[in-house]
Amino acid sequence: MFIRPCYREKDGKRHAYWALVESYRTVRGPRQRVVSYVGAIGEDEVVEGYGDGQDDLLFAGGGEKECKLRRIEIDPDRVEVRRCRDFGGVWLGWELIRRLGLDQFVGQTIDRGREEVPWPLMVWILVLSRLCDASSELYIAEHLYARSAMPDLLGIPEDKINDDRLYRALDELLPHKAALERFLKKRLGSLFALKYDLLLYDMTSTYFEGEAAGNRQAKRGYSRDHRPDCKQVCIALVVSRDGMPLGYEVFDGNTADAKTVRQMVGTMEGRYGVADRIWVWDRGMVSEANLAFLREGGRRYIVGTPRSQLKAFERDLLAGDWKLIRDGLEVKLCANPDRRGETFILCRSADRGKKEQAIHARFERRIEEGLRKIARACARQPLPALKVARRVGRLMGQNTRAAALFDVHVRTHRGRAHLVWTKKEAWRNWASLREGCYLLRSNITDWSAEELWHAYIQLTEAEKAFCIHKSDLGIRPIWHQKAERVQSHILVCFLVYVLWKTLGQLCVRAGLGEEPRRVFDELGNIRLVDVVMPTTDGRVFTRRCVTRPTDHQSILLQRLQFVLPRHLKMMDCSEDFLAQRHQFPRKSANSVS
DSSP: OEEEEEEEEETTEEEEEEEEEEEEEETTEEEEEEEEEEEOOOHHHHHHTBOOSOOOOSSTTOOHHHHTOOOOOBOGGGOEEEEEEEOHHHHHHHHHHHHHTHHHHHHHHSOBOSOSSOHHHHHHHHHHHHHHSOOOHHHIIIIIHHHBSHHHHHOOOGGGOOHHHHHHHHHHHGGGHHHHHHHHHHHHHHHHTOOOSEEEEEEEEEEBSSOOTTOTTOBOOOOTTSOTTSOEEEEEEEEOTTSOEEEEEEEETTOOGGGGHHHHHHHHHHHHOOOSOEEEEOGGGOOHHHHHHHHHTTOEEEEEOOGGGGGGGHHHHHSOOOEEEETTEEEEEEEOSSSTTOEEEEEEEHHHHHHHHHHHHHHHHHHHHHHHHHHHHHHHSOOOHHHHHHHHHHHHHHOGGGGGGEEEEEEEETTEEEEEEEEOHHHHHHHHHHTTEEEEEESOOSSOHHHHHHHHHTTHHHHHHHHHHHHTSOOOSBOOOSHHHHHHHHHHHHHHHHHHHHHHHHHHHTTSOSOHHHHHHHHTTOEEEEEEEEBTTSOEEEEEEEOOOOHHHHHHHHHHTOOBOSEEOOOOOOHHHHHHHHOOOBOSOOOOO
16 A cells, blocks of 8 residues: 545645555456545644744744844845755654664664764764665765755764765674664564564675675676676575564675575574574575475475476366465465475466466567578578577577477478478467466465465565665665675665665554655655845844645654654754764774774
């Protein structure tokens, strides 16, 4: 479900609403319907949610002399608005950090030495920048930081931020990766009452720009980003059934998915203990050795299987004892004749079947057109049989989804090569039977086929996590050349994903749907400006103000229980102020940055 802004005319007035919209399937295709309307707040409520409890005097500070000067005459013709900066996104990210308690945890974990700017603040600059505008450290230092409200929120002046200091903040953060994951697992679990009984495990890759000669993990392998020309690293991620991250590990770029299972399971169990959890992963990680490893430790699993195993269940596919669990989706349990205590789940999707049928038809048509073209070339001029065979092989290699349907022969008659081909109807019948079908495997014997399917389909939460990492968080490409900096870059992206999912959980709790992107973009339009107000007696007063939220923004703030500050005090960037405001512990090391 997602939200959509709308207006309604009521009692002669125009009211702002958010429509909570749900997508659902029908026989005629996907449709949308409005579940409820969120909003309808009054004008008084909008004003009430806009303030921070500070005094409303023109002079910040509230001194005795200033309290007497409540009425002054402003020259309206000379009022100016200066330095319009992005505020909503960084403020929302900072509020999420504080709500999770990450600011205190990182402040206590990373000790402070003699550096001028505390390392925890530099870490949050990296995290907030990645959340709002994924870019390089150099771009943050030269452009992004100055045009945002981070100097006002964190109290660090623009001239203190440079790319070297940001790089060194990455180095300070990396040693605390395991402690951060343990803290987040405990904090998120208590904050949202999460259950870690079902662990979703998936793999992805992210590639480098450059040679990455100094990184031993950077290697060429199977690229999910369709960049086989670039070196890459592989990332294994474990999330809960709600998509909340539990931990991740980075592997060499040429590591096969199945080879990561033992290390990843051992890492998670060593960090969080051995419990009665269910592991879920797709068919790319399935091997008999991995399944035997899970069974030896008494672990339970639900995994996908290669489609080649469907042939052993041809009789079950033809049988009619399917159970319909939703429109267009059927499942059935099949016993494993080779091993007791294990079962297979056959699944058949009508939508997926139509898609695969269209794919087969398209590739069949391409192969037929290509074979006719080769045949016409053979008729125009004599061609060597070897050359014709190579063209046929190249055509089949480009259209593998239907290549097995054709039986092609290159024959020579009177020195001229010509083609002869037929179609294998047995292959077509089997392809039609298995279209839309897939097979699951589990050692859970006391669940129904529907329950097993619902648990497996939660694996899409891990796939969504990688999609967010690569689209919204800009985890690719990686420009760092050092192995430690690459690890730190991925850790920053992991922390930003935690903020993203936290906002998503808050949206669900507030009845704002399951898509935080719309909420973040809407609140990200709020700006911070300096209002310059000259008076008639020659004085000039400047106030740093937050733009007034729109009706739609006010509804979101009210639902999420966030209070938007009305104005910010002029920044005090002294070292004493930083130490007092953030209360970072000092260490005895003589490090200076």
